[in-house]
Amino acid sequence: MTIKIDQFMCREDNFGVLIHDPESGQTALIDAPQEAPILAAVERTGWKPSLLLITHHHADHVEANLALKKRFSLKIVGPEAEKAKIPGIDETVGEGSRVPFGGEQAEVIFTPGHTAGHVSYHFPQSKLLFSADTLFALGCGRLLECAAPVMYESLRNLAALPPETAVYCGHEYTLANARFALTVDPANKTLQERAKRIEALRAEGKPTLPTTIGEELATNPFLRWADPEIRKNLGMENASDAEVFAEIRKRKDNF
Numbered sequence: 001m002t003i004k005i006d007q008f009m010c011r012e013d014n015f016g017v018l019i020h021d022p023e024s025g026q027t028a029l030i031d032a033p034q035e036a037p038i039l040a041a042v043e044r045t046g047w048k049p050s051l052l053l054i055t056h057h058h059a060d061h062v063e064a065n066l067a068l069k070k071r072f073s074l075k076i077v078g079p080e081a082e083k084a085k086i087p088g089i090d091e092t093v094g095e096g097s098r099v100p101f102g103g104e105q106a107e108v109i110f111t112p113g114h115t116a117g118h119v120s121y122h123f124p125q126s127k128l129l130f131s132a133d134t135l136f137a138l139g140c141g142r143l144l145e146c147a148a149p150v151m152y153e154s155l156r157n158l159a160a161l162p163p164e165t166a167v168y169c170g171h172e173y174t175l176a177n178a179r180f181a182l183t184v185d186p187a188n189k190t191l192q193e194r195a196k197r198i199e200a201l202r203a204e205g206k207p208t209l210p211t212t213i214g215e216e217l218a219t220n221p222f223l224r225w226a227d228p229e230i231r232k233n234l235g236m237e238n239a240s241d242a243e244v245f246a247e248i249r250k251r252k253d254n255f
C-alpha cells in the first residue's frame with residue numbers, strides 16, 4: 001500500500017478521511033461532512049487536498065463542499081446521478097469511471113441502495129475501498145431511495161473485491177451493528193470475538209475502522225445471505241440470497 005490515510009471524526013458519528021500519496025504529494029478528501037474537523041486534519045497532517053471524492057448527496061457528506069472549494073480550490077468529483085444535489089461539483093462519475101490519484105487510479109463502483117446514485121471508490125493497487133453508506137462494518141446503509149434487491153446487488157459487487165481490501169465507511173455504527181448481527185448469527189465465533197473487540201475499542205473511544213472485505217464476509221450478516229446457519233435462524237432455508245438480505249435489512253430497521 002502506498003497511499004497514506006488519516007481518518008478522523010466529524011459531526012456525531014461521521015468519518016472524515018484524507019488520503020495522501022507521498023510520491024506525488026497529492027491529497028484527496030473522501031466526502032466533506034464538516035469543515036472544522038477537516039481543517040484540523042489538514043493542519044495536523046500538512047496534507048492539503050486538491051481533490052474531493054463525493055459518494056452521495058446527503059448533507060452529512062457534502063456540507064463542507066463549498067467552504068473547502070473556496071479555501072483549497074479543490075476539484076469536486078461525485079456521482080452523475082446525483083450531480084444536481086452536490087454543491088460545487090466539477091466532474092461526474094459512474095460505474096467503471098476512473099479517477100487519477102497520485103500514481104494510481106480510483107475505480108468507481110456504482111453502489112445504489114442507500115441513495116439511488118451512491119458510488120464507492122476502490123483503489124485496487126493500494127487495496128482500499130471507500131464505501132461510505134453502502135457497506136458499513138457489520139452493517140449496511142438504510143434503504144432510503146431504493147428497494148432491497150438494488151442494495152443486494154451493490155453489496156454483492158463489493159463482496160467480490162479481494163478479501164484483503166481495507167474498507168473505510170461513512171459512519172461509526174459498528175457497536176450497534178454488532179449487537180444486531182449477534183441476533184441473526186449468534187453462534188458465529190468469529191463474530192462473537194469481533195463484537196468483544198468492538199466493545200473494548202468503543203469503551204476507549206477508539207474507531208473500529210478500517211475493516212476488510214474478508215472480515216466482513218466472515219461476520220457481517222448483510223453479506224452472509226448464503227450462510228446455512230443464518231438461513232436456518234431466519235426460517236429461510238430455501239429463499240433466494242436477495243430475499244435473505246431483504247429480511248435481514250427489515251429486521252435491522254425494526255431492531
Ligand SMILES: [Fe+2]
Pocket residue numbers: 056058114133
Ligand atoms: Fe447517507
